[in-house]
Amino acid sequence: MQRVLVYRRKFLPKSETFIYEQLLGHRQVKPIVLTRERQRNKKLFPYSPVYVRKRMTGLSSWLRKKKVKCLHARFGPAGLELLPYARRTKLPLITSFHGFDATKRVRENPGYRRSLKRLFRQGKAFTVVSKHMKKRLVRLGCPEKKITLIRSGIDLRKFPMQPPQEVTNGEYRLLSVGRLTEKKGMDTLIKAFKRVRERFPRAKLVIVGDGEERKKLRKLVKKYQIEKQVVFKGALPHIRVQKELARCHLFVIACKTARNGNQEGIPNVLMEAMATGRPVISTYHAGIPELIEHKESGYLVPERSPTKLARMMEYVMASRGEWPQIVTRAREKVEKNHDIEKQRAKLEELYLRVMKK
DSSP: OEEEEEEOSSSOOTTOHHHHHTTSOOSSEEEEEEESSOOOOTTTSOOSOEEEOSSOTTHHHHHHHTTEEEEEEESHHHHHHHHHHHHHHTOOEEEEOOSGGGTHHHHHOHHHHHHHHHHHHHOSEEEESSHHHHHHHHHHTOOGGGEEEOOOOBOTTTSOOOOOOOOOTTOOEEEEESOSSGGGOHHHHHHHHHHHHHHOTTOEEEEEOOOTTHHHHHHHHHHTTOTTTEEEEEOOOHHHHHHHHHHOSEEEOOOOOOTTOOOOSOOHHHHHHHHHTOOEEEESOTTHHHHOOBTTTBEEEOTTOHHHHHHHHHHHHHOGGGHHHHHHHHHHHHHHHOBHHHHHHHHHHHHHHHHHO
């Protein structure tokens, strides 16, 4: 089996299940992982082999020794780190872009933006998770023919279609899952939920995730006097997220472009909610409209609009007759475009193609 080196500087934050899932199940190549820091979340992401090298000195001879035939950098900055070694060893380099590396980092760091031109010129191939991100890379100077669309995928066996939860006495259970960071729009969601409660006083909002905005969001909930109706569960392992999805009636995430320009790819948790059979509400943000077609496979509102989000949540909660058709189409969309098996096969095909060249 041909060996592919997958480089992720930190292996692996809890939120990066999408990277882990694409390491597994290859038939013709064997990915080996290189990281710069002690391996994280081993129980969550058991994988072997994972090599830790705090310094990159001597990496070229190490790559030869390990019989590596292709390099795969996860995120743009990692691609720039591997580029000199790709040149020295004449190994093909693939760089995957996932979000901040094509948005926030470009805006904040002119040096990084200039360096990307070199990466686009010398790198063999690039992957993106959405057409929206593909357009961004082309605007930044990446030749379109070098870009392959490999969408994020989920393991559909872990997210079987669940029967709908009955709504008793108007006790709707709304769920949102994501890092408590600006681009996830949890503040927009809390402001919208405050309005929703005027019409649906028994509704409850469950927020799963942790991050730098935790204190700010808790203060907001306190200010609106909805502490009993908004539950912060903190970060949960994947298996617990599956249970939360099965328990909720409706899934909402109000993603937005952060002030520093940071954007999403397409949140995997939206795919997970759709696969589970839960109606989803999100925003016209980045690649999300490629996943959710408004009133076909879910519902969309503009970014940063608590009023429009609240109206949409109320509409969906009052239109339960629409749910069966919406969730059926949503499941079909995920099966067609976001099955991890299909996306993994595309990635393996790309590995084999660049190695052949």
